[in-house]
Amino acid sequence: MKRFLSSMIDGRGFDIGLVSLPLAFLLTLSGLPLLYNIVMSFQEVDMFSLGSFWRPFVGLKNYRDLFAQPETWPILANTATFVIASIAGQFLVGFGLALFFWTNFPGASWLRGLFLVSWVMPGLVVGAIWNWILSGDFGVLNFILRETGLIGGNIFWRSDPDFSLWAVIIANIWLGTSFNMILLSVGLSAIPRDLYEASELDGANVWQRFWTITLPMMRASIGAIIALGLIFTLQQFDLFAAITSGGPNNASNVTQYWAWDLSFRQYDFAKGATISVIMIVFVMIASVVYVRSTRHEVRG
Amino acid sequence: MSNVTRDRLLFAAAIILAGIYLFPLYWMYITTIKSGSEMFATPPTFWPTDPQWQIFGNVWQGRNMGRYIWNSLVIACGAVSVIAVLGVGCAYVLARYRNIWVDIGLFLILMLQVLPASLMVTPIFVGFSQVGLLNYPRLAVILAIAAKSMPFFVVLVRATFMSVPQELEEAALVDGNSRVGAFFNIVLPLARNGILVSVILIFMQAFGEFVYSKSMIQAVELQPASVGLNSFMGPNTNEWNNIMAYAAIYVTPILAIFVLLQRRIVSGLTSGALK
Numbered sequence: 001m002k003r004f005l006s007s008m009i010d011g012r013g014f015d016i017g018l019v020s021l022p023l024a025f026l027l028t029l030s031g032l033p034l035l036y037n038i039v040m041s042f043q044e045v046d047m048f049s050l051g052s053f054w055r056p057f058v059g060l061k062n063y064r065d066l067f068a069q070p071e072t073w074p075i076l077a078n079t080a081t082f083v084i085a086s087i088a089g090q091f092l093v094g095f096g097l098a099l100f101f102w103t104n105f106p107g108a109s110w111l112r113g114l115f116l117v118s119w120v121m122p123g124l125v126v127g128a129i130w131n132w133i134l135s136g137d138f139g140v141l142n143f144i145l146r147e148t149g150l151i152g153g154n155i156f157w158r159s160d161p162d163f164s165l166w167a168v169i170i171a172n173i174w175l176g177t178s179f180n181m182i183l184l185s186v187g188l189s190a191i192p193r194d195l196y197e198a199s200e201l202d203g204a205n206v207w208q209r210f211w212t213i214t215l216p217m218m219r220a221s222i223g224a225i226i227a228l229g230l231i232f233t234l235q236q237f238d239l240f241a242a243i244t245s246g247g248p249n250n251a252s253n254v255t256q257y258w259a260w261d262l263s264f265r266q267y268d269f270a271k272g273a274t275i276s277v278i279m280i281v282f283v284m285i286a287s288v289v290y291v292r293s294t295r296h297e298v299r300g
Numbered sequence: 301m302s303n304v305t306r307d308r309l310l311f312a313a314a315i316i317l318a319g320i321y322l323f324p325l326y327w328m329y330i331t332t333i334k335s336g337s338e339m340f341a342t343p344p345t346f347w348p349t350d351p352q353w354q355i356f357g358n359v360w361q362g363r364n365m366g367r368y369i370w371n372s373l374v375i376a377c378g379a380v381s382v383i384a385v386l387g388v389g390c391a392y393v394l395a396r397y398r399n400i401w402v403d404i405g406l407f408l409i410l411m412l413q414v415l416p417a418s419l420m421v422t423p424i425f426v427g428f429s430q431v432g433l434l435n436y437p438r439l440a441v442i443l444a445i446a447a448k449s450m451p452f453f454v455v456l457v458r459a460t461f462m463s464v465p466q467e468l469e470e471a472a473l474v475d476g477n478s479r480v481g482a483f484f485n486i487v488l489p490l491a492r493n494g495i496l497v498s499v500i501l502i503f504m505q506a507f508g509e510f511v512y513s514k515s516m517i518q519a520v521e522l523q524p525a526s527v528g529l530n531s532f533m534g535p536n537t538n539e540w541n542n543i544m545a546y547a548a549i550y551v552t553p554i555l556a557i558f559v560l561l562q563r564r565i566v567s568g569l570t571s572g573a574l575k
Contacts, residue, residue: 022387022389026409026447031412032427033427034420037420115321116565117555121551124530126324133324137340241530259418259419272422276419276423291411
């Protein structure tokens with residue numbers, strides 16, 4: 001006992017104690033639910049069997065049922081559109097802004113930091129603001145688009161099935177651009193300046209310098225940022241809840257919202273768990289890419 | 301073109317870009333103080349003609365916002381304390397050693413960091429209801445948020461600990477300090493700023509959390525402000541000035557903290573996410 005105590009205060013035991021408690025906490029509250037999710041996706045779960053662990057196993061029935069539903073494939077396609085368009089928008093706008101602020105004038109870093117307010121705001125608030133901006137008859141975005149002559153009539157962003165997914169995408173691009181920009185700025189500032197001086201002496205113009213120095217030097221950061229963007233986009237839930245609720249008629253529904261909707265609106269917990277399992281596999285793949293691309297950093 | 305003019309031009313362009321980017325925020329504040337008819341005017345006014353300042357008090361009273369904000373605070377403070385107490389030690393050990401076990405631990409933590417809350421809420425809800433935790437809904441939400449956000453916190457704080465020179469701790473050990481003593485007297489004070497920034501970031505996240513609270517807290521008296529905002533926004537609402545007032549009251553403290561501590565928050569964030 002005494003040896004144990006002194007090890008806790010002064011030796012290996014101190015480290016093990018510090019690490020094992022949080023790890024145990026995380027495994028109980030994240031690891032166990034993860035496994036439980038997989039178990040539930042093979043079970044029949046309804047309101048009556050919700051309270052017991054021993055529910056009838058149904059094998060792959062939930063998965064078969066899920067893919068037999070007519071809305072499954074459109075929702076998966078929506079998810080792909082949402083993810084690709086959001087990441088592309090966030091990354092391109094973010095990269096453009098990062099390059100602009102990289103020119104390093106007085107006040108640049110302060111102003112650049114200010115952009116990040118979009119990222120620290122609660123998602124529900126961002127959703128509420130965009131819901132109002134995008135509203136059909138009185139929305140300010142429609143007004144601006146009309147005045148500049150880009151559209152003839154009002155677009156009913158939230159209720160038109162052709163546009164409702166894009167309404168959420170616009171909001172999500174706005175939300176994520178600043179985060180992309182900040183991380184890209186960090187990557188840009190790590191490029192040694194003398195590379196540019198040397199290429200300038202060799203007569204390379206701005207365009208050539210961008211393609212032969214900036215992009216290749218940024219490859220690792222870009223990989224990490226896109227993987228991170230994928231992870232964040234697949235986590236995006238609040239904007240759907242605040243802007244379209246997946247409607248109209250699933251036109252803007254994506255898997256991460258659908259999984260919640262099935263569990264907590266339709267009380268079909270088994271289906272909710274099934275979709276969660278499928279999507280978590282995707283997220284895991286993205287995170288492996290992310291971990292690999294930041295590996296040299298992780299290992300120090 | 302001299303350098304000064306160039307700098308001024310670039311600064312002006314940056315202000316314009318920031319103005320465009322932050323327009324949604326401006327629109328929130330400006331809609332708040334518009335009257336009901338001005339809000340729906342075509343063309344919309346970009347500067348209110350008749351500001352309605354009493355709307356903040358009305359919404360605060362009418363929507364019972366004090367209670368909502370209080371619940372948000374309780375949940376955020378609870379989650380942040382659990383995360384800070386457990387996470388700091390974990391980050392310290394993961395920063396101090398470099399071996400295969402640390403790598404495995406880091407990998408596990410990074411993997412747990414990416415699980416989307418809306419996908420994890422189903423098993424957490426069912427599991428919590430089975431062990432009876434849903435009878436204490438705010439505690440249930442605190443635990444769920446803590447599990448969700450702790451990995452991010454550990455990654456951020458670990459970066460801070462990495463920048464504390466290990467020689468200082470070793471010197472304290474040579475001087476006869478115990479490991480516990482060295483940790484609390486030397487390492488922790490040196491890492492204080494980084495920990496504080498990470499705590500603030502986690503607090504802001506927890507303060508705006510929605511999925512867990514929406515799913516697990518049924519009683520209106522216990523719901524946080526994010527859920528309150530969601531139920532305020534019905535499908536065919538037209539009280540946009542009131543909703544924007546709600547949003548403004550909810551978000552302004554967060555924005556104020558962020559603008560005040562901007563430089564530190566941004567550098568803390570970037571050192572953790574990638575460098």
